Amino acid sequence: MEPVERFQLDALAYLQCALGLLGSVVLRRMDSAYGRYASPGPAFRVPARAAWALQELPSLAVPLGVCAGTAAERLRRAPNRILLAMFLVHYAQRSLIFPFLIRGGKPMPLYTFVLAFMFCIYNGYLQSRYLSQYAVYADDWVTDPRFLVGFCLWLIGMLINIHSDHILRNLRKPGETGYKIPRGGLFEYVTAANYFGEVVEWCGYSLAGWSLQGGAFALFTFCILFTRAQQHHQWYLEKFEDYPKFRKIIIPFLF
Numbered sequence: 196m197e198p199v200e201r202f203q204l205d206a207l208a209y210l211q212c213a214l215g216l217l218g219s220v221v222l223r224r225m226d227s228a229y230g231r232y233a234s235p236g237p238a239f240r241v242p243a244r245a246a247w248a249l250q251e252l253p254s255l256a257v258p259l260g261v262c263a264g265t266a267a268e269r270l271r272r273a274p275n276r277i278l279l280a281m282f283l284v285h286y287a288q289r290s291l292i293f294p295f296l297i298r299g300g301k302p303m304p305l306y307t308f309v310l311a312f313m314f315c316i317y318n319g320y321l322q323s324r325y326l327s328q329y330a331v332y333a334d335d336w337v338t339d340p341r342f343l344v345g346f347c348l349w350l351i352g353m354l355i356n357i358h359s360d361h362i363l364r365n366l367r368k369p370g371e372t373g374y375k376i377p378r379g380g381l382f383e384y385v386t387a388a389n390y391f392g393e394v395v396e397w398c399g400y401s402l403a404g405w406s407l408q409g410g411a412f413a414l415f416t417f418c419i420l421f422t423r424a425q426q427h428h429q430w431y432l433e434k435f436e437d438y439p440k441f442r443k444i445i446i447p448f449l450f
């Protein structure tokens with residue numbers, strides 16, 4: 196069975212790359228339909244906090260189930276444990292902390308919620324199954340420059356992401372639901388500082404793990420967030436006359 200499952204995990208990773216590329220094409224044609232772009236129709240919606248907590252939870256629950264349900268042989272090795280911990284730390288923050296800090300977030304359309312929920316099951320399974328059963332690293336992988344640089348990028352990216360989400364949240368006073376120009380931190384350089392942090396984080400994870408599965412997740416994240424960042428950038432330029440014109444979209448000093 197093992198070679199078959201190994202092949203399946205590679206196929207799932209290639210499919211994730213294809214979904215990311217397809218997602219960016221589809222999102223270019225229709226705005227990512229949540230937050231400021233959610234149309235005010237009668238569609239069924241999930242309150243923002245519940246939506247974020249529930250849709251992201253599989254990224255935490257599925258890996259824990261995968262590791263508890265089988266003899267996770269590879270998790271005896273330090274690199275595998277650290278890489279899985281990197282994934283879990285992010286999603287513990289995203290599903291257990293981030294939702295409860297949201298201020299005035301727009302309710303999530305049901306289909307967006309379902310898609311995000313399914314993606315988290317898919318990716319949670321892909322990353323955790325690969326790391327717990329198949330990823331093989333040399334004993335000294337944790338001192339390899341790829342692991343060290345990747346780990347630092349992951350940590351810096353996560354801090355940028357959390358700090359930038361904090362800046363966005365604090366633009367609103369309790370009870371407010373409108374939008375203002377973000378100031379401070381990396382928002383002085385880019386429109387989507389929170390997405391920049393998230394992209395750096397998963398590129399770091401991918402570099403540290405040096406695997407098709409990690410690379411597929413980083414590519415998927417970049418495709419989706421770059422497209423949404425472009426939409427945000429255009430939206431700010433149209434909505435605020437005094438929006439700083441020198442700000443890039445997502446990568447400081449580049450684009």
Ligand SMILES: NC(=O)c1ccc[n+]([C@@H]2O[C@H](COP(=O)([O-])OP(=O)(O)OC[C@H]3O[C@@H](n4cnc5c(N)ncnc54)[C@H](OP(=O)(O)O)[C@@H]3O)[C@@H](O)[C@H]2O)c1
Binds near residue numbers: 229366376
């Ligand atoms: N890995 C992935 O593929 C992926 C995909 C999507 C998101 N994420 C992550 O999930 C987190 C949230 O994503 P998101 O797409 O919801 O981010 P977002 O559009 O930047 O919004 C984040 C929060 O800040 C509020 N907000 C944004 N801009 C604001 C402004 N100018 N003034 C006042 N409030 C503002 C939003 O309120 P409203 O809801 O009212 O707009 C929302 O509650 C981010 O950290 C992102 O990196 C990851």
